[in-house]
Amino acid sequence: MNKKSITSYDVAKAAGVSQSAVSRAFSPGASIAKATRDRVLQAASDLGYQPNAIARSMSSARIETQQKSGMVGVVVTRLQDPFFSRTIAGLSQNIQARGWQMLLFTVESESEVDAAMNSLMQYKIDGAIIMSAILSDQMAETCQLRGIPVMLYNRSADGLNVNSVQIDNVEGGRLAAEFLLEAGHERIAFVGGEEDDETSKARESGFVDRLSEDGIKLLFHEEGNYTFESGREAALRLFSRNQRPDAIFCASDVMALGVLHAARYELGLEVQKDFSLLGFDDIPEASWPGHSLTTIRQPIRRMIVEAVDVLVENMQDPEMLTRRTSFAGKLILRGSCRRTVL
Amino acid sequence: MNKKSITSYDVAKAAGVSQSAVSRAFSPGASIAKATRDRVLQAASDLGYQPNAIARSMSSARIETQQKSGMVGVVVTRLQDPFFSRTIAGLSQNIQARGWQMLLFTVESESEVDAAMNSLMQYKIDGAIIMSAILSDQMAETCQLRGIPVMLYNRSADGLNVNSVQIDNVEGGRLAAEFLLEAGHERIAFVGGEEDDETSKARESGFVDRLSEDGIKLLFHEEGNYTFESGREAALRLFSRNQRPDAIFCASDVMALGVLHAARYELGLEVQKDFSLLGFDDIPEASWPGHSLTTIRQPIRRMIVEAVDVLVENMQDPEMLTRRTSFAGKLILRGSCRRTVL
DNA sequence: ATTCAATTTGCATGCGCATTCAAAACGAAA
């Protein structure tokens, strides 16, 4: 079985040049005569030669080369979540467009992030993007020592020296509260993520703060896990109590849709009339006609571009200062909320 | 700036052994005394050493080693689609569990698959999974020559020598037709993918064949592109004609939900009563209370496991015979269809 | 204590490429 791969030596022989020449032909900006390069490229194409990226990053390991492994590690949780799958799709496209490949690692929980980074680092990734999670101080230090730029997406780490791109969750929460207050709501519930979820906590804190400024206290707090089912169950619990909320703010659209479906189709409630519903993210499903979910939109496209831009810049300039970008959420008005005081 | 990475030589020195010993300590099954291994591992952990996967696959390039690059290339389109993001999430977990990493490449259209494979092959991937697309004969040949096992997911290639895992789309279409016929439908429409989409064509052919066996001719054929929006638009077109369908079969759940939302919330129709709606895939959204979409379920978990199992087997045994697995779809009865003849 | 097989170890080498350095080829000016 002939599975020997074609090396630069094979091409060199075919083109009647040295191996160095072949290497140069494939290195933009290298010192090589046009005629030689053409001859090499022709031979390469005849033989079906492709430079071996592994060997390439191997030899460039010693010097400060532009491209090293050519891979960016991405650590992600909850890939099934529309918000994340959209983000991954966007990141992937942007990373590829910039000439890198994406080495993807999915983890079940935040505690696995460090292990994931260790795995990825064995591949000498040039940089890493971590979604909705943080790394340990120790891991951050390791990355810095190894010169691997890190980008936190949907999270930030105050103490640590790592880049981050995220939405201002506290302000987003405030925005939500503001809107519900203006519409005159008073019996307000919040459906968040698990107890230790930073994102959820931030959204809730902004939300609750703003409410309390108007003297309103949160009526109920329900805990979910960012799935539709958990939103659905939260709704069932919420509406089974004596006192019913007249507005519900959910830490994510998926959970809000869970609430919506439960309320409308299982409890026979009328969204907007019986209670206002507010989500967070603005996933595509939120705008489906039957959902028409009012929500706080994350400027996901811009966030993705920013994340990749900054990471690429940092990969090219290791000395770059840590960059933390915070985007503002925007209220997207749809049918799930009443707009004026009754 | 000290960004020199720790090599096996550093560990060797620290542990007072040779570099070979360090290498052996990290190679399961290598000939090394337990005492030595422990000493090496201790030193390694002290120094924060991790073997360099790149160099590793570099040196093992020459021999028939078990693990080569340790990476599996995955080419995917339409990552935003719930069906695909779920699949990617599952694949990722399974691949990692088997000790491989996933190098992800997203493409916009099927024509980019060959280029994607070329990119991935530069990284000397040990195997590849291609979702919902096929590769050219030439590329298949190249892979075979290079000894890179390929797994087609959601597609198969009769002429080519590549593994595949997919659902029996023709049979799925028949199943759909069967069900609608039993319920006594006669004015039946089909909403598919783009004209040259193989998956859609297969589902439609099975569907139309079964209909014609009962002397029913397809009333309308609408073309979509597997997005919610395209389903929605198809519905608007379908119901704007004089003759209205009494049943609609969509080539994917996402499109079916587009039809559902348009019909119910924009046209004021009552699903099930005014027409039956049938999807394909059984994505989570199909079972949401407000959707209750009857659909043909793909056994996605089993398909994923099978795909990874076969690929891994093939990576370990390059001589393995080409394996093509076809799963049967299952009708999942929900509220969007009437069940008996009126 | 001696022998011999089994186990463990280190040395040396190569994986495929990029790059350094010195030699060669070229080109323009004299």
Place this chain on the structure above:
DNA sequence: TTTCGTTTTGAATGCGCATGCAAATTGAAT
């Protein structure tokens, strides 16, 4: 034609690791 600066070229080297091979060590059996 000669000279000198410029460009192009090839030989040699190392990136970090795994492994073949031979030397060294161990341990069991005599």
